[in-house]
Amino acid sequence: MLIELHLLQSFPVSNLNRDDLGQPKTARFGGHTRARISSQSLKRAARTLLTQHGIDPSELGVRTKRLRDAAADLLATRGRDKEQAQDICQAGLEEIGFAANAATGLTKYLLYVGQPAQELLADYCDHRWDDLTKTVAAAKKRKEDNDKSPRKTATKTAAKKPTKEAQEQAKRILDGTRAADVALFGRMIADNTDFNVKAASQVAHALSTHAVVNEFDYYTALDDLRPNAEPAADMIGTVDFNAACFYRYANLDLDQLATNLPDDTDLVARSTRAWLHAFINAVPGGKQNSMAARTMPQTLLGVVRETGAWNLANAFLSPIADVPDLMTASTQRLVTHFQQLRTFYGDTQLRHTAIASVGGDLGDVPEDEIAPTLDDFVSRLLTATKA
Structure with a gap:
């Protein structure tokens, strides 16, 4: 209907x-x-x-590239070191198949998720803190080795496909079945269609x-402190419009x-x-x-x-x-x-x-x-x- x-x-x-x-x-x-x-x-x-x-x-979704930092901030309120928490959440996102830029913390596209997503990601990373710490340490070691041998081809680690357990966790974290706007307007994730929601x-x-026919408005602005003896426009511009x-x-x-x-x-x-x-x-x-x-x-x-x-x-x-x-x-x-x-x-x-x-x-x-x-x-x- x-x-x-x-x-x-x-x-x-x-x-x-x-x-x-x-x-x-x-x-x-x-x-x-x-x-x-x-x-x-x-x-x-x-x-x-x-x-x-x-x-x-609470029944609406969130569109964001900043899921890593949002989860890290929550972990910081639980007593975790914030900088380390960012690295852990970075590794946690990669583990469930959604890598973020290491420098900015941004995912490569906006994720449309339910309100609980940042807390669920924080919970996931907190639970797997020790394992993810090892993952972060191994990644830093590879980077150091590459930096020491700049003339050699940098060693690249192929992106790992999430395990079945990690995929299940990803579905739970990115769940949109309680978000009215996700249900109304849908969600598309091009490289992981399992998470798509039909609008x-x-x-x-x-x-x-x-x-x-579009028209334009020509406008000027004056400097309030300009001496009266020097009348002139201090800003000139146009704005397009129609009706x-x-x-x-x-x-x-x-x-x-x-x-x-x-x-x-x-x-x-x-x-x-x-x-x-x-x-x-x-x-x-x-x-x-x-x-x-x-x-x-x-x-x-x-x-x-x-x-x-x-x-x-x-x-x-x-x-x-x-x-x-x-x-x-x-x-x-x-x-x-x-x-x-x-x-x-x-x-x-x-x-x-x-x-x-x-x-x-x-x-x-x-x-x-x-x-x-x-x-x-x-x-x-x-x-x-x-x-």
Whole structure:
């Protein structure tokens, strides 16, 4: 079973998600340039809101390259020497198949783990302290021997494949079955697919319903202590921006979510509700201090379906243009496209449809599908998942 969210959200002057040149991201769609917000940016914005909607911080994962030092700090609080603890945790990570850079302590990619991971790694290293101490000493001896013979080819020790016991410990340490965000957004570890988690939620890049042309703001700043007799700008720069009405789409596979959070129906239910609220409220943070583009979606279409998934972006394949009310035109285009798909493909797979609009005209939408408030909109969707 899936829940789908289709949102129309208009932003004034903004640069919510910029590219490597600092410009708002764009994409060509339907032969025209559209404003774009990446799915990664939207997921990040939603993830930071989960604790505001019923998920405890302890039920979220941690994305980090600094697992070694976090575990070492814990060992230091238990009376272990901190510098030695770093070496031990370095060896411990290598033993379970996740080496960290010896100089920086960083793993080569971000690990998405549950909150207990640093403590579990500390426990593992504490338990194997003596054996790992020997491993560290042997590694230092090899390095010293190589340093003494610089003209010779340095002796390299091939990375050892973790033992079966170490692999089991790695699964326990990196466990994500109690982390709601890991369950929602998944986890990929390219060189160790055993630790991958299939995302329960899919998120599309948001696209403007109309064509856009990025603009730029020319600004200056003055030195408050400059003498009045010397007027001039002490800083000159530009900031790129656009203003656009976006179509946003995301879905949540409830069966996959239950698989990712086994034997915890309460966390599954709370994660579902939190996902709905978080995505509706998600706004990326790019350039918000200087532009304050804090708007809310004005049209919300929610669908609970047994199978399949419909991204309705093709409603805007032909960009909306020359209309007095862009949001109303976008809403009508969205609703019409959805009704056309229902008529052509049938709606037997649809359990429930709910639509809400902040002061907008929904046209020929059946009265029983219109939700007057956000709470009613969310409640209808959640109730339909239990029917």
